[in-house]
Amino acid sequence: MQMVTSRKSSAKTTASAIASRLEAAHAHCRARGSRLTTQRKEILELLLLRGGSAKAYDLQDDMRARHGRVAPSTVYRALEFLMAQHLVHRVDALNTFIVCNADHVAHHPLLLVCSNCEAVTELQDDAIYKTVQSTLRHAGASFVESEIEVKGICGKCQPQQREAR
Template identity: 40%
Template sequence: MVAAFPSEHDVSGKLHSHHVEDPGSFVAAVEQASEERGLRLTPLRKEVLELVAAAGRPVKAYDLLDQLRERHGNAAPPTVYRALDFLLEQGFIHKLESINAYVSCHHPAEAHQVPFLICDNCASAQEVCDARVAELIEAQARSFGFRPQAQTLEVHGLCKHCRKG
């Protein structure tokens, strides 16, 4: 069990709000990472990525579908889910399982698993970029003879803005 998240916002323990200040720069970083990895970021994948980045908070697949239908009229759920699956597999976005929503990843060029702090009032999400948390969970799992394949750690509560209200 992790007693506390780091209070310092340094390289080993950064908190990132999932409001991307510059969605264009984020998309450019994903395009660069895709090119370096030899991946094909199709126009639809890019558009879904842009919508996730522009949302500034966790966004559900059907909200993305509604936005695509406003633009194209004929978007279907499998189309959106295929794009999301690709973006997830490549680590460009994260899925918040407990609220069934997606957020952009603040480090799209590197594969990593991170915990999230999710506000139950405003649905904001903060990525906790601290490798120690993932390493601790993995070490504990191995000590029990368990071989972890993926981690999803989501901590629910109230963000500082909602606590003030």
């Protein structure tokens, strides 16, 4: 199992790190025959500026601060594109979007959502994915999305949970 990244970091992302991530996203889209338009790139940039995690309406507020009136559909269309390119994941449990930090090769993330602090840890475990996929197939079902969300308690919050008992 590989732990890819954790969310809700208090550390700010540097301008050079953001520029690097945006260039990598541009190259990723180009390799897939897609275009990272200015608007899509800006939504990804705003998500990175927010530490890699934000609600769509927070991103709309950020766009509005830069450009004036911006429709929610503008933000959602950009997010849908970014999800289709596997650059962003939607975390249904929190109604939020997070930047994907994986290498995008056979990427089937397991998203651990901390019930205490709401941090999201992105894990890569192909064995779990294959087991769930097989179980669904035997039940006559299949994945609608390849992300699997699991609620739990993250490593930072576990000591606090034990102390509270």
